[in-house]
Amino acid sequence: MATKSIGLSQQPFEEIVAEHGPTVLRVCRAVLGRVDAEDAWSETFLAALSAYPRLRANSNIEAWLVTIAHRKALDHLRAASRRLVVTDEVPERPAKDGSPEGWESGLWEALEALPLKQRQTIAYHYLVGMPYLQVAEIVGGSEDAARRAAADGIATLRKTFPKGESR
Amino acid sequence: MMNERDLFAALPTIDEAVSQRLHQRLVDVANAAGLLDVAYRTIETPVGTLLLAATAKGLVRVAYASEDHDLVLERLARDVSPRILRAPARLDGVAREIEEYFARRRSTFDVPLDLQLSHGFRRRVLSHLPEIGYGKTASYAAVAKAAGHPKAVRAVGSACANNPLPVVVPCHRVVRSDGVEAKHMLLALESAA
Numbered sequence: 001m002a003t004k005s006i007g008l009s010q011q012p013f014e015e016i017v018a019e020h021g022p023t024v025l026r027v028c029r030a031v032l033g034r035v036d037a038e039d040a041w042s043e044t045f046l047a048a049l050s051a052y053p054r055l056r057a058n059s060n061i062e063a064w065l066v067t068i069a070h071r072k073a074l075d076h077l078r079a080a081s082r083r084l085v086v087t088d089e090v091p092e093r094p095a096k097d098g099s100p101e102g103w104e105s106g107l108w109e110a111l112e113a114l115p116l117k118q119r120q121t122i123a124y125h126y127l128v129g130m131p132y133l134q135v136a137e138i139v140g141g142s143e144d145a146a147r148r149a150a151a152d153g154i155a156t157l158r159k160t161f162p163k164g165e166s167r
Numbered sequence: 168m169m170n171e172r173d174l175f176a177a178l179p180t181i182d183e184a185v186s187q188r189l190h191q192r193l194v195d196v197a198n199a200a201g202l203l204d205v206a207y208r209t210i211e212t213p214v215g216t217l218l219l220a221a222t223a224k225g226l227v228r229v230a231y232a233s234e235d236h237d238l239v240l241e242r243l244a245r246d247v248s249p250r251i252l253r254a255p256a257r258l259d260g261v262a263r264e265i266e267e268y269f270a271r272r273r274s275t276f277d278v279p280l281d282l283q284l285s286h287g288f289r290r291r292v293l294s295h296l297p298e299i300g301y302g303k304t305a306s307y308a309a310v311a312k313a314a315g316h317p318k319a320v321r322a323v324g325s326a327c328a329n330n331p332l333p334v335v336v337p338c339h340r341v342v343r344s345d346g347v348e349a350k351h352m353l354l355a356l357e358s359a360a
Contacts, residue, residue: 010244010245010249011241011244011249012205012240012241012243012244012249012251013244013249013250013251013252014207014240014251014252014253017190017193017252021186021189021190022181022186025181025185025189026181038185038188038189038192041189042189042192042193042196045193046193046196046197046200046202049193049197049202049250049252050200050202052249052250053248053249053250107174107175126174126175127175154174157174158174161174
């Protein structure tokens with residue numbers, strides 16, 4: 001992004017949200033599904049806002065945010081697995097107004113059916129555009145393992161996602 | 168057969184309503200957690216779009232469009248804190264008073280101010296400016312005297328030129344000691360032609 005940078009000072013956080021908010025939301029959506037995605041997004045950006053003044057200059061902000069989102073998503077998944085009984089709390093459903101299809105698409109549902117590691121590697125590699133080496137640093141394991149997990153996920157998506165939706 | 172990139176290109180983009188809701192939620196939780204160091208908004212006025220920025224303590228910056236709002240925000244990130252979000256609610260009171268001022272329904276501002284962008288003598292000068300009444304003027308020399316340094320006339324000039332809170336802190340009421348603002352007279356004359 002072109003900025004009239006003054007010295008080593010940081011961009012206002014508002015610019016970080018505008019630039020990376022949509023990508024982080026897609027990551028949260030792909031890894032967690034619809035209900036928890038917005039909670040994880042908020043937790044990610046709140047944690048990022050808190051740590052932001054201490055972030056080193058020239059850091060890869062996108063990778064930093066995805067790493068935080070990764071951890072916040074894991075927190076949600078752990079909390080969900082601990083929840084033996086459904087709580088009384090009804091999760092707030094995101095509104096569906098806006099563009100005709102809104103935020104929903106069969107592809108999201110197909111993604112949700114994949115195992116966690118496949119969802120994570122697909123999200124970070126295909127939705128964010130990270131190389132597999134960087135993906136492996138976030139999810140753990142080797143670069144090859146990350147590539148294989150994503151490939152397995154893609155193979156399943158090709159079978160399950162309705163055909164003929166290419167434009 | 169489509170490749171993987173095309174497959175994900177089919178995902179709908181996030182619509183504006185979702186983005187706005189998430190942004191508002193971030194502002195709310197950041198504010199509650201005491202992490203919203205600088206809130207800002209813009210307001211349309213007869214002198215153009217003004218940028219208004221406030222810390223938890225008070226109004227910290229008012230900027231004309233000619234100052235380049237992006238640059239002003241970048242400087243706030245450097246000089247105050249990079250924890251900056253567009254969060255109009257904190258500035259509702261200021262915005263209302265400024266609207267009333269331009270509608271000639273208000274002659275003084277009573278919102279809390281944060282003068283942290285101004286230091287030393289300049290700050291002392293700014294803190295004296297509200298004493299000049301609405302529609303009145305004072306000379307640089309008189310302001311220098313009021314701020315305790317009768318000889319610091321030029322320093323008063325630079326304090327006014329670097330006022331971080333124009334409009335609200337009335338540097339526009341400070342005029343040259345000769346009393347006559349020749350350029351204003353000339354402009355008034357030319358605009359009547």
